[in-house]
Amino acid sequence: MLAGKKIILGITGSIAAYKAAYLIRGFVKRGAEVQVVITPAGKEFITPITLFALSSNPVISEFFSNRDGSWHSHVDLGLWADAMVIAPATAATIGKMANGIADNMLVTTYLSCKAPVFVAPAMDLDMFAHPTTRQNLDKLRGFGNYIIEPAEGELASHLVGKGRMEEPDKIIEILDNFFAAGQDLQKKKIVITAGPTYEKIDPVRFIGNYSSGKMGFALAEACASRGADVTLITGPVGLQVTNPRIHRINVESAEEMYGMAMQTFPGADAAILCAAVADYRPATVAEKKIKRNCNGNMTLELTANKDIAASLGAIKKPGQVLVGFALETNDEISNAVEKLNRKNLDFIVMNSLREEGAGFQGDTNKISILTRQDDVKEYSLRLKTEVAVDIVDQLIVTLKEK
Numbered sequence: 365m366l367a368g369k370k371i372i373l374g375i376t377g378s379i380a381a382y383k384a385a386y387l388i389r390g391f392v393k394r395g396a397e398v399q400v401v402i403t404p405a406g407k408e409f410i411t412p413i414t415l416f417a418l419s420s421n422p423v424i425s426e427f428f429s430n431r432d433g434s435w436h437s438h439v440d441l442g443l444w445a446d447a448m449v450i451a452p453a454t455a456a457t458i459g460k461m462a463n464g465i466a467d468n469m470l471v472t473t474y475l476s477c478k479a480p481v482f483v484a485p486a487m488d489l490d491m492f493a494h495p496t497t498r499q500n501l502d503k504l505r506g507f508g509n510y511i512i513e514p515a516e517g518e519l520a521s522h523l524v525g526k527g528r529m530e531e532p533d534k535i536i537e538i539l540d541n542f543f544a545a546g547q548d549l550q551k552k553k554i555v556i557t558a559g560p561t562y563e564k565i566d567p568v569r570f571i572g573n574y575s576s577g578k579m580g581f582a583l584a585e586a587c588a589s590r591g592a593d594v595t596l597i598t599g600p601v602g603l604q605v606t607n608p609r610i611h612r613i614n615v616e617s618a619e620e621m622y623g624m625a626m627q628t629f630p631g632a633d634a635a636i637l638c639a640a641v642a643d644y645r646p647a648t649v650a651e652k653k654i655k656r657n658c659n660g661n662m663t664l665e666l667t668a669n670k671d672i673a674a675s676l677g678a679i680k681k682p683g684q685v686l687v688g689f690a691l692e693t694n695d696e697i698s699n700a701v702e703k704l705n706r707k708n709l710d711f712i713v714m715n716s717l718r719e720e721g722a723g724f725q726g727d728t729n730k731i732s733i734l735t736r737q738d739d740v741k742e743y744s745l746r747l748k749t750e751v752a753v754d755i756v757d758q759l760i761v762t763l764k765e766k
């Protein structure tokens with residue numbers, strides 16, 4: 365998918381700059397054209413001669429190419445590109461990009477770029493964890509840039525942690541997927557619920573569950589990469605979204621999730637209910653921290669939460685698609701079919717806790733999809749990101765049938 369694509373590769377002053385050589389080679393091998401823009405600090409780590417030899421294009425670093433007054437146009441460059449990739453991106457460059465400090469060719473090109481921008485941070489773990497860096501990256505996400513999260517591992521400082529630039533092969537794959545994704549969900553609005561809900565007991569305690577949100581977030585990314593506008597209503601999770609087409613709404617309790625789902629579903633084409641919603645919440649929330657009672661047991665009275673899936677099923681209009689999940693431990697198929705019907709879903713994604721590698725927390729899942737036509741499709745154990753693609757494929761089929 366990269367053949368014929370024009371890519372600006374921005375390189376900054378990080379030890380990971382050497383990986384830019386592999387990136388150029390990978391892009392060029394797949395038929396892309398690469399124009400390198402490097403910061404002055406970047407040239408301390410990798411030479412323009414190497415970069416020129418690999419990209420077959422003169423490397424741009426200064427505003428002026430020589431002393432005769434001719435200059436490099438960052439505007440033309442910005443218009444030329446199909447994508448801009450800044451890899452490695454240092455904390456300093458990320459800060460400049462987030463705040464419009466256009467004091468070098470790379471940042472001016474970034475500001476002029478009309479194409480999608482991918483940023484692959486590389487820095488020491490403490491710099492990456494610093495609130496300034498987090499804020500700047502959030503700002504870039506807000507601008508619609510794609511942040512390619514760094515990996516964990518040994519860093520140049522020999523400390524071990526998160527900050528290693530993602531491997532060139534992975535970055536190339538991300539770009540490839542970006543261009544490959546058919547835009548078959550363009551103009552579709554999809555609501556997704558994800559993660560657990562927290563039901564307050566008192567100011568410091570809650571009832572929750574082990575849902576990590578990974579499946580719901582993978583679904584949101586899969587839908588957005590195919591052109592959908594996604595509203596992701598998520599309970600408390602430690603995950604980030606990458607695609608700017610995802611509008612994230614953070615909630616805590618089932619009641620809040622219900623409120624946001626009921627508000628957004630009427631304007632949507634489909635909803636995927638992936639959240640592990642608590643079926644019950646404490647009947648009353650104690651205003652003060654509940655004290656330990658040494659003499660005996662404690663009883664919590666619980667009251668039922670609304671079933672979000674069933675509530676959306678009740679207001680579903682013709683043409684809208686509703687997808688649910690069923691995590692079962694026994695009688696999987698009959699339980700899932702019962703939920704499919706009771707909640708007025710169009711199809712249900714079933715996973716069984718009896719299957720190794722399926723369910724909460726992990727990166728993999730093994731699903732079956734049950735449709736209203738009594739069709740049961742079984743899938744093999746796959747990464748949640750791959751499972752998400754299978755589910756979205758089924759969603760597209762169902763949307764077309766409606």
Ligand code: CTP
Pocket residue numbers: 557618637638639640641642643669670671672673674687688689690691703
């Ligand atoms: N669901 C929901 N709101 C709830 C409970 C569940 O939207 N209050 C959704 C889940 O997101 C999932 C589907 O309903 O898509 C099935 O959830 P599950 O917990 O398996 O089913 P329950 O109806 O809660 O049944 P049970 O817990 O008895 O298995």
